Amino acid sequence: MVRARKAIVARKYFIETFGCQMNVHDSERLAGLLDQAGYEAAEAVGDADLVVINTCSVRERAEERLYTELGMVPGGRGGKRPVVAVTGCVAQQEGRALLERGQRVDLVVGTQALSRLPAMVDGLTGHRPERVDVNPYDNVSFPLGVARRSNPVTAAVTIIEGCNDFCAFCVVPYTRGHERMRPAAEILEEVRLAADSGYREVHLLGQIVNHYSAPDRPGCDFAELLALVDGVPGIERIRFASPHPRHVSDPMIGAMRSLPKVCRHLHLPVQSGSTAVLARMRRRHTRDDYLQLVDRLRAAMPDIALSTDVIVGFPGETDRDFEETLSLTRRVRYHSMFSFKYSERPNTLASKRLADDVPAAEKTRRIVGLQELQKGIQSEIHRARVGAVVEVLVDSTSRRRATELAGRTSGNTVVNFRAGPRDAESGDLLGRLVRVRITDSGPFSLRGELADSPAPRPSPPARRDAALGGAAGRQGSPSA
Numbered sequence: 001m002v003r004a005r006k007a008i009v010a011r012k013y014f015i016e017t018f019g020c021q022m023n024v025h026d027s028e029r030l031a032g033l034l035d036q037a038g039y040e041a042a043e044a045v046g047d048a049d050l051v052v053i054n055t056c057s058v059r060e061r062a063e064e065r066l067y068t069e070l071g072m073v074p075g076g077r078g079g080k081r082p083v084v085a086v087t088g089c090v091a092q093q094e095g096r097a098l099l100e101r102g103q104r105v106d107l108v109v110g111t112q113a114l115s116r117l118p119a120m121v122d123g124l125t126g127h128r129p130e131r132v133d134v135n136p137y138d139n140v141s142f143p144l145g146v147a148r149r150s151n152p153v154t155a156a157v158t159i160i161e162g163c164n165d166f167c168a169f170c171v172v173p174y175t176r177g178h179e180r181m182r183p184a185a186e187i188l189e190e191v192r193l194a195a196d197s198g199y200r201e202v203h204l205l206g207q208i209v210n211h212y213s214a215p216d217r218p219g220c221d222f223a224e225l226l227a228l229v230d231g232v233p234g235i236e237r238i239r240f241a242s243p244h245p246r247h248v249s250d251p252m253i254g255a256m257r258s259l260p261k262v263c264r265h266l267h268l269p270v271q272s273g274s275t276a277v278l279a280r281m282r283r284r285h286t287r288d289d290y291l292q293l294v295d296r297l298r299a300a301m302p303d304i305a306l307s308t309d310v311i312v313g314f315p316g317e318t319d320r321d322f323e324e325t326l327s328l329t330r331r332v333r334y335h336s337m338f339s340f341k342y343s344e345r346p347n348t349l350a351s352k353r354l355a356d357d358v359p360a361a362e363k364t365r366r367i368v369g370l371q372e373l374q375k376g377i378q379s380e381i382h383r384a385r386v387g388a389v390v391e392v393l394v395d396s397t398s399r400r401r402a403t404e405l406a407g408r409t410s411g412n413t414v415v416n417f418r419a420g421p422r423d424a425e426s427g428d429l430l431g432r433l434v435r436v437r438i439t440d441s442g443p444f445s446l447r448g449e450l451a452d453s454p455a456p457r458p459s460p461p462a463r464r465d466a467a468l469g470g471a472a473g474r475q476g477s478p479s480a
């Protein structure tokens with residue numbers, strides 16, 4: 001039984017975000033909706049009247065992390081207890097149970113009901129507050145220009161929500177619902193607005209982003225959407241995540257090759273190098289299908305950088321299966337990789353039907369071996385770039401040295417580079433494409449110096465404050 005409690009009128013909010021880019025973008029949208037409803041972003045969680053914990057359950061221990069986070073919510077301004085809302089995948093999965101476990105949770109808002117959060121907070125002062133909404137909502141339209149973006153250079157734009165694939169290990173179809181496409185007109189308008197606000201890069205998001213089919217534009221698939229976005233003035237780069245290998249079509253490859261703004265990077269989740277394991281994962285492609293696709297991509301774009309997701313220790317994975325993952329990794333030579341030890345996720349087909357039978361120590365041995373291999377490959381790829389001049393979109397100050405700037409190549413490699421003191425301090429290069437001569441390399445990034453003086457800025461980007469109270473996503477791309 002949940003006891004009613006005196007409600008608090010929330011004025012300042014703080015959002016803590018876990019998970020993938022999709023969750024980070026959901027928090028940006030939520031922040032915008034709260035701004036619109038008259039709230040202000042708090043500098044720190046202790047200043048907040050409303051604390052939102054936007055959760056992820058793709059990786060293990062999501063609930064433990066939530067409870068740790070709840071334990072860290074302080075008293076709030078003036079000693080008043082803040083309203084605490086749990087949103088995202090754990091909210092969707094657990095629903096009312098989160099209220100009933102005696103935790104400090106006031107509201108539970110599922111992945112499809114996010115836009116209802118401000119009204120639900122207001123409703124807490126009413127007679128019969130609605131404290132849980134994990135209902136499915138088909139409408140994926142979202143008010144344009146509202147998202148409060150946390151990145152000053154790259155604008156995330158959702159194009160698809162949900163997934164129908166039900167890979168055996170994946171919780172996404174259960175937490176995000178069935179696949180729903182956003183109208184192309186709305187996507188394009190959001191990209192135009194982002195360009196007008198000074199964003200130079202657009203990042204199209206979807207659980208299977210390349211399964212896109214416009215509900216409002218007959219025949220418009222992902223390749224055509226790329227072409228439409230490429231035509232938006234002011235946008236200089238287009239990225240997307242995550243595509244599924246079985247939906248990489250010839251028109252999509254053709255669009256990537258011919259459209260100048262589409263980055264030469266493809267995140268192509270493989271999950272395993274063994275056809276037997278892929279079948280148990282219900283991935284609907286084989287090792288050979290995947291390798292043939294890599295060959296097609298490289299034939300069309302010899303300079304394309306590939307990255308991937310891998311799960312080790314999936315049920316029934318033998319030493320031989322794992323060796324196939326290693327041999328595929330050697331063959332493809334990924335530019336980067338997110339690798340994970342398998343763990344059961346609630347409701348998934350694997351958790352219901354397959355025994356988690358690879359011992360924990362063996363999973364650790366395998367992931368250490370895979371990561372060592374991948375690190376060596378990345379080191380070699382990066383070393384070969386030393387001496388080259390690469391084009392970098394500047395997006396931040398270097399994490400390690402305040403006198404250096406950082407950005408990414410078209411292939412998504414991080415480059416830290418020395419800039420003049422004025423450039424580093426003024427932020428004038430933020431959001432600009434510059435040429436950098438690579439002087440040094442490591443397994444995870446490149447280092448260099450400006451190859452030439454950048455041309456004067458055509459029009460200053462309208463930089464927006466990093467708006468979210470909490471940390472942004474801490475994981476890679478879990479979808480597809």
Ligand code: SF4
Nearest residue numbers: 163166167170479480
């Ligand atoms: S891994 Fe990707 S394609 Fe598979 S069910 Fe999850 S979101 Fe869908």
